[in-house]
Amino acid sequence: MPRTSPSKDVSLKALELFQICARKGSLQATASEAGLSISTVSHHLRNLEDHLGVDLFNHTRRPMMLTPKGQIFLRNIDDALLSIRKAKAEASAGSVAEASYMRIGSIEDLDSDITPELAVYLSKKMPECDFLYYTGSSNSIIGMLRDRQLDIGVSIRPPERLPDLHDRPLFRDPFVVVLPAKTESSLVDVVANKSKLPFLQFSSDLIIAQQIEAQLRRLGVTLPNRFECGNNQILMAMVAAGEGWTITTPLLFSRAQRFQPRLRMHKFPGKSFSRTLALMTTPDCSQTIVDLVEVQMRTLIQDHVISPFHVTTPWLRNHVNLIDR
Numbered sequence: 001m002p003r004t005s006p007s008k009d010v011s012l013k014a015l016e017l018f019q020i021c022a023r024k025g026s027l028q029a030t031a032s033e034a035g036l037s038i039s040t041v042s043h044h045l046r047n048l049e050d051h052l053g054v055d056l057f058n059h060t061r062r063p064m065m066l067t068p069k070g071q072i073f074l075r076n077i078d079d080a081l082l083s084i085r086k087a088k089a090e091a092s093a094g095s096v097a098e099a100s101y102m103r104i105g106s107i108e109d110l111d112s113d114i115t116p117e118l119a120v121y122l123s124k125k126m127p128e129c130d131f132l133y134y135t136g137s138s139n140s141i142i143g144m145l146r147d148r149q150l151d152i153g154v155s156i157r158p159p160e161r162l163p164d165l166h167d168r169p170l171f172r173d174p175f176v177v178v179l180p181a182k183t184e185s186s187l188v189d190v191v192a193n194k195s196k197l198p199f200l201q202f203s204s205d206l207i208i209a210q211q212i213e214a215q216l217r218r219l220g221v222t223l224p225n226r227f228e229c230g231n232n233q234i235l236m237a238m239v240a241a242g243e244g245w246t247i248t249t250p251l252l253f254s255r256a257q258r259f260q261p262r263l264r265m266h267k268f269p270g271k272s273f274s275r276t277l278a279l280m281t282t283p284d285c286s287q288t289i290v291d292l293v294e295v296q297m298r299t300l301i302q303d304h305v306i307s308p309f310h311v312t313t314p315w316l317r318n319h320v321n322l323i324d325r
Contacts, residue, residue: 012084014048015077017041018056022074025063033147082284096288099126104293105134105141105153109232109251114300121296137230138207142280151285152293156207157278159214167278168294169323171301173249174274174316175212177266180242187266190245192221199223200244203230208275212247215273232256239263249275250309250320267315276323277301298322
């Protein structure tokens, strides 16, 4: 029997909860993301269905599945909710100083100096704003942006295109080879797996590991998988101790200052390749704030990464640079 439609207007909260639940497929997950109780979420969704007079979900399925009418409804409200969020963000941040809440994620590669200085800078520019900072891997930051748990993220741009996020390339970070300072093996022999030094690699689930693997595959180089690690400092410590060699980037090398006297960084032999550090945002994030963050990030990267390398490692001058806007 079709539902009867009461006269009460549909609330924006109900539409937002419907969108989250359609993505999560669970009342509990929706409640957790929205910071509400399960009963409150259920109440909003039932009221929405009652208002429309149709079932949007098949409530007997787990995970919850959209009905055909629910799928049509979701397609129609996605763009509308995006426009509403963008309008709210722009209205609240017409003046940066009046912004009230901002969630920012940053990769661990920047947590020793760049991210802390960015936090201090933004707190002065946005005195009325409450900030939430998150540090993690690029994969986790991108996932949180997609789930609307972050507004802005500084991460490595993945190989695949992300149509649901906006990104602004900041910095080109070329891949380099790092060897123990006292190794007698030549760079060419090491990379060709003709030395006794084993290859120490990043964990295969990380974007950086996937980029390195793809390049080695293009070059026809196969290296035994003897050691994987998701922590840059551990990799640098192992190489410094003479336990192997690795492929990394100047940015990551610069984070391992205590080990650098026992390390040697070399240009990657053959065709060069690099990763891109980018400012990634949700489509509805205030462009005023994104502009502010981008300008400061470029300044900090230039001061803490690029300029020092141009002085200490001249061969990097044509490789380590900001990407033009």
